Amino acid sequence: METTKKSKVLVIGGTGYIGKFIVQESAKSGHQTFALVREASLSDPVKGKTVKSFKDLGVTILHGDLNDHESLVKAIKQVDVVISTVGRKQLLDQTKIISAIKESGNIKRFLPSEFGTDVDKTVAVEPAKSLVFGAKRQIRRIVEAEGIPYTYVVGNCAAGFYLPSLAQFQPRLTSPPRDKITILGDGNAKVVFNREEDIAAYMIKGLDDPRTLNKTLYVNPPKNTLSMNELVTLWEKKIGKSLEKTHMTEEQVLKNIQVYPVVPVYVILSINHTVFVKGHQTNFTIEPCLGVEASKLYPDVKYTSVDEYLSQFA
Amino acid sequence: METTKKSKVLVIGGTGYIGKFIVQESAKSGHQTFALVREASLSDPVKGKTVKSFKDLGVTILHGDLNDHESLVKAIKQVDVVISTVGRKQLLDQTKIISAIKESGNIKRFLPSEFGTDVDKTVAVEPAKSLVFGAKRQIRRIVEAEGIPYTYVVGNCAAGFYLPSLAQFQPRLTSPPRDKITILGDGNAKVVFNREEDIAAYMIKGLDDPRTLNKTLYVNPPKNTLSMNELVTLWEKKIGKSLEKTHMTEEQVLKNIQVYPVVPVYVILSINHTVFVKGHQTNFTIEPCLGVEASKLYPDVKYTSVDEYLSQFA
Numbered sequence: 001m002e003t004t005k006k007s008k009v010l011v012i013g014g015t016g017y018i019g020k021f022i023v024q025e026s027a028k029s030g031h032q033t034f035a036l037v038r039e040a041s042l043s044d045p046v047k048g049k050t051v052k053s054f055k056d057l058g059v060t061i062l063h064g065d066l067n068d069h070e071s072l073v074k075a076i077k078q079v080d081v082v083i084s085t086v087g088r089k090q091l092l093d094q095t096k097i098i099s100a101i102k103e104s105g106n107i108k109r110f111l112p113s114e115f116g117t118d119v120d121k122t123v124a125v126e127p128a129k130s131l132v133f134g135a136k137r138q139i140r141r142i143v144e145a146e147g148i149p150y151t152y153v154v155g156n157c158a159a160g161f162y163l164p165s166l167a168q169f170q171p172r173l174t175s176p177p178r179d180k181i182t183i184l185g186d187g188n189a190k191v192v193f194n195r196e197e198d199i200a201a202y203m204i205k206g207l208d209d210p211r212t213l214n215k216t217l218y219v220n221p222p223k224n225t226l227s228m229n230e231l232v233t234l235w236e237k238k239i240g241k242s243l244e245k246t247h248m249t250e251e252q253v254l255k256n257i258q259v260y261p262v263v264p265v266y267v268i269l270s271i272n273h274t275v276f277v278k279g280h281q282t283n284f285t286i287e288p289c290l291g292v293e294a295s296k297l298y299p300d301v302k303y304t305s306v307d308e309y310l311s312q313f314a
Numbered sequence: 315m316e317t318t319k320k321s322k323v324l325v326i327g328g329t330g331y332i333g334k335f336i337v338q339e340s341a342k343s344g345h346q347t348f349a350l351v352r353e354a355s356l357s358d359p360v361k362g363k364t365v366k367s368f369k370d371l372g373v374t375i376l377h378g379d380l381n382d383h384e385s386l387v388k389a390i391k392q393v394d395v396v397i398s399t400v401g402r403k404q405l406l407d408q409t410k411i412i413s414a415i416k417e418s419g420n421i422k423r424f425l426p427s428e429f430g431t432d433v434d435k436t437v438a439v440e441p442a443k444s445l446v447f448g449a450k451r452q453i454r455r456i457v458e459a460e461g462i463p464y465t466y467v468v469g470n471c472a473a474g475f476y477l478p479s480l481a482q483f484q485p486r487l488t489s490p491p492r493d494k495i496t497i498l499g500d501g502n503a504k505v506v507f508n509r510e511e512d513i514a515a516y517m518i519k520g521l522d523d524p525r526t527l528n529k530t531l532y533v534n535p536p537k538n539t540l541s542m543n544e545l546v547t548l549w550e551k552k553i554g555k556s557l558e559k560t561h562m563t564e565e566q567v568l569k570n571i572q573v574y575p576v577v578p579v580y581v582i583l584s585i586n587h588t589v590f591v592k593g594h595q596t597n598f599t600i601e602p603c604l605g606v607e608a609s610k611l612y613p614d615v616k617y618t619s620v621d622e623y624l625s626q627f628a
Contacts, residue, residue: 088577116585117585117588117589117594117595118594118595118598121594121597121598122588122592122594123588123592123594124584124585124587124588124594125584125587125588126584127580127581127584128581128584128585128587128588129584131581132581132585133588154605156595157589157595159618159620159623163620163623163624164627167586167590169575169579169582169583169586170484170485170574170579171484171570171573171574171575172573172574172575173573174573175627176624176627183590184586184587184590184591185590185591187590188593189589189590189591189592189593189596189597190593190595190596190597191589191590191593191595191596192595192596193620193623194617195617195618195623197618198615198617198618201612201615201617202608202609202611202612202615205608205611205612205615206608206611206612209611211606211611212606212611215604215605215606216600216604216605216606217605217606217607217608217611218600218605218606218607218608219607219608219609220595220596220600220607220608220609221608221609221617221619222609223617223619223620223621224617224619224620225596226620228590231620234620234621234624235624235628238624238625238627238628239628250587250591253583253586253587253591254587256485256580256583257580257583257584257587258580259485259486259487259488260484260485260486260578260579260580260583261483261485261486261578261579261580262578262580263402263578264574264575264576264577264578264579265483265484265574265575265578265579266441266570266571266572266574266575266576267441267442267445267446268483269483269567269570269571269574270438270439270440270441270442270443270571271430271431271438271442271446272481272483272498272567273438273439273442273498273564273567273568273571274431274436274437274438274439274442274447275431275471275503275505276481276497276498276499276501276503276505276542277498277499277503277564277567278436278437278503279502279503279504279505280431280432280435280436280437280438281431281432281470281471281504281505281506281534282503282504282505282506282534282539283435283503283504284432284435286530286532286534290529290530291468291529291530291531291532292525292526292529292530292531292532293531293532293533293534294516294519294520294531294532294533294534294535295516295533295534295535295536297516297519297520297523297525297526297531298515298516298519298520301512301515301516301519303508303509303512303515303535303537303538304473304509304511304512305535305537305538306473306477306507306537306538306540306545306548307537307548309473309477309507309509310477310490310548310549310552311552313478313489313490313552314549314552314553
């Protein structure tokens with residue numbers, strides 16, 4: 001089923017978490033591989049290193065940017081297949097890739113950024129509904145409307161994101177728990193966990209394959225399809241120990257989505273470290289040449305004291 | 315100390331969380347008030363309502379955008395004072411406001427977006443160090459280098475953000491806890507909590523005041539300056555009940571900043587709701603006309619099973 005000549009591949013977003021695996025797999029499997037990289041990424045210590053590793057694999061680095069239409073078209077004209085691995089916040093910016101593919105007119109296959117659950121089979125709640133699933137679905141519909149040949153690769157759960165913590169994100173554990181674990185819902189829903197390298201391997205296999213043209217390529221290997229309860233049992237067997245299980249009911253999950261902060265907890269916590277641990281709001285004297293204190297300067301303002309504020313909740 | 319004629323005020327970012335309070339206070343206190351609003355905000359259900367409430371207060375709505383230099387200059391030319399209330403992610407974009415103020419040449423006072431701890435007195439850890447404190451500090455230095463008259467308003471902790479949960483963010487409580495509470499560090503650092511309306515009142519008082527020119531205006535009212543331990547005691551008195559206290563040591567705080575997820579927990583949890591509670595990865599049959607399964611299509615790929623993956627941690 002392999003075509004005789006392997007397609008030339010452009011990866012957009014290649015220095016990102018998942019993109020790295022795709023670029024590596026594409027180059028290693030003998031595709032002439034190009035990575036579109038922003039000039040700014042070269043001076044970034046982490047991304048600069050990634051770019052160097054790409055060069056060592058024979059990848060051609062093209063300088064460009066999603067927002068630079070000319071650079072996009074120029075890059076796309078050199079290849080047969082475009083793979084987008086842009087991050088969550090740039091999903092809708094993929095319309096710019098679609099425009100450039102239309103203008104170039106030479107692309108045999110486009111693989112938009114997916115790397116998750118099938119967005120056409122999912123009924124999600126907010127904020128994932130709009131931020132993730134809605135955005136990916138919108139891109140799919142535009143690709144189809146424009147008549148661009150596509151493959152949607154549904155990679156399901158990336159193992160490196162889910163398995164080291166056994167899906168314990170609050171806080172996110174760096175190795176699986178050995179005493180207690182929280183299970184969402186009844187823990188019987190079947191989930192698919194795939195190693196990033198494997199998702200990349202199937203993706204690169206599929207991009208020249210007529211059997212995946214204008215289709216969704218599901219990465220659902222049977223050995224990787226298991227429920228959270230089965231996952232926990234598997235882990236318990238490995239460590240020879242039973243974990244204390246707490247279930248978070250669906251009702252509680254939905255309520256927690258509302259009450260968890262919109263700003264990432266690690267940002268809040270680093271602010272709170274300066275405020276609550278270090279006391280940086282009060283551990284200095286206001287120098288009169290540089291600062292003035294408001295309640296002294298404007299004694300006519302009847303400010304609400306903390307005491308009064310808290311009374312509304314008691 | 316009041317000037318005879320009140321300055322005309324432009325608020326940039328007025329439909330945001332803190333901006334609303336500033337626009338309202340400016341208009342109510344008799345300043346001719348202008349709000350720069352993006353056209354897109356008008357069709358947003360929440361922001362559209364806010365804009366309507368501004369109009370009811372006599373605020374002049376100007377259409378424009380940080381990225382539209384001409385619209386910025388045009389807006390700035392109509393006023394004496396510019397207040398920025400842009401959000402965390404737009405802090406560095408305030409260089410665009412600074413350029414427009416330089417070009418306009420008529421601004422008597424600029425109040426950049428602060429609404430937190432004094433960034434020149436804070437030694438924060440990442441990510442707040444760069445994302446918040448570093449960005450605000452950078453803007454201060456540019457304002458000073460450009461010779462723009464300024465006031466930095468240090469509002470410290472916004473009550474509406476901190477007090478309803480008594481700083482319990484994981485998950486964020488919607489009313490103060492009545493059984494147990496986590497305290498960062500020893501709980502003795504003195505913190506300042508101010509109601510948003512009061513921060514706005516002091517800010518608007520200060521913008522025409524020669525005593526605040528090129529100075530920092532600290533909002534540190536004595537009744538609102540208290541330690542976390544004192545805050546908890548105050549709350550315990552109100553509910554006539556003692557809370558079970560857990561201290562998170564500084565070491566643990568610093569470790570947690572590393573392990574908390576970078577993506578907001580509420581986004582992760584809403585994704586996990588579809589995956590772990592609803593089972594959307596596996597609760598459908600792949601229609602052959604639309605999809606293909608990778609491990610069946612490419613049996614030569616030796617994928618890593620979940621079982622094998624977990625072995626590395628056991």
